[in-house]
Amino acid sequence: xxxxxxxxxxxxxxxxxxxxxxxxxxxxxxxxxxxxxxxxxxxxxxxxxxxxxxxxxxxxxxxxxxxxxxxxxxxxxxxxxxxxxxxxxxxxxxxxxxxxxxxxxxxxxxxxxxxxxxxxxxxxxxxxxxxxxxxxxxxxxxxxxxxxxxxxxxxxxxxxxxxxxxxxxxxxx
Numbered sequence: 001x002x003x004x005x006x007x008x009x010x011x012x013x014x015x016x017x018x019x020x021x022x023x024x025x026x027x028x029x030x031x032x033x034x035x036x037x038x039x040x041x042x043x044x045x046x047x048x049x050x051x052x053x054x055x056x057x058x059x060x061x062x063x064x065x066x067x068x069x070x071x072x073x074x075x076x077x078x079x080x081x082x083x084x085x086x087x088x089x090x091x092x093x094x095x096x097x098x099x100x101x102x103x104x105x106x107x108x109x110x111x112x113x114x115x116x117x118x119x120x121x122x123x124x125x126x127x128x129x130x131x132x133x134x135x136x137x138x139x140x141x142x143x144x145x146x147x148x149x150x151x152x153x154x155x156x157x158x159x160x161x162x163x164x165x166x167x168x169x170x171x172x173x
Contacts, residue, residue, distance in 0.1 A: 031104040032132040034070020037061035037083060037094045048082050048115050054130075057092040060084045060115065075127040080117030086110050089149070108133030 020098050040050055040097075046070050050058035060082040066072045083097060084090065091097040104110060114129045156162075 015085060016100075028134040029106055029131040030134045031101050031106045031108065031129040032070070032131060033072055033097075033101045033127065034067035035063055035072035035083075036065035037091075037097050038064050039093050040082065044082075048120055050082065054092050059092055060093055061091050061097050071127055071130045075112065075125045077114065077125065077127070078117060078130045082115040082117075083112060084115055084122070085113040101129065104129055107131075120140065 038060050038061060040048065040060055044062060045058045048060065050060045052059040063072075063077060063079055063081045063083060066079055067075055086097065088102045089096075089100045091100065100110075106129055109127050110127050110129060112125050114123050114125060115121070116123055119168070
C-alpha cells in the first residue's frame with residue numbers, strides 16, 4: 001500500500017450499520033466519555049512532541065473540558081492532557097475521538113493513552129464509558145471507527161452481506 005493511501009486510511013472511519021429511524025419513542029442510550037477535546041495548536045504540537053501528522057493535524061487531541069463527575073474525571077483525565085489513543089485508535093481531531101466513543105458501548109472499558117499536561121509523560125488509564133441519551137432524529141448507528149478496526153469491519157460486513165463505508169471524519173479533519 002502506498003504511503004499516501006495509508007495516511008488517508010489513518011483518518012478513516014469505518015461504519016457497518018444503518019440509520020436509526022426518528023420514529024423511535026424511547027431515547028436510545030449511547031456511550032459517553034465526559035470530555036471535550038480539540039486539535040493541538042502548532043505551539044502545543046512542539047511542546048508535547050506530537051508528530052505523525054495527517055492533513056496538517058497531529059496525532060493527539062487536547063482535553064479542553066472534563067465533565068464533573070463524568071467518566072473522564074473518574075479515570076483521572078485532566079484539562080490540558082493530550083489524548084493520543086483510545087484502545088488502538090489514534091485520533092487526529094475531536095470528531096475522530098467522538099466517533100470512537102460513538103462506536104463503543106456504554107459501560108465498555110477503553111484504554112486511553114495520554115500525554116500528561118504536567119511533565120509531558122505518557123500514561124495509560126482505563127476509562128469506563130458512561131451513557132447519555134442519543135441526539136433526537138436520525139443518526140448513524142456506528143459499529144466501528146478507525147482504521148485499526150478495518151479488518152473486523154470487513155469480516156462482519158462479509159458475514160452479514162453488508163457493505164462497508166469508509167470516509168474521512170467530520171469537517172475538523
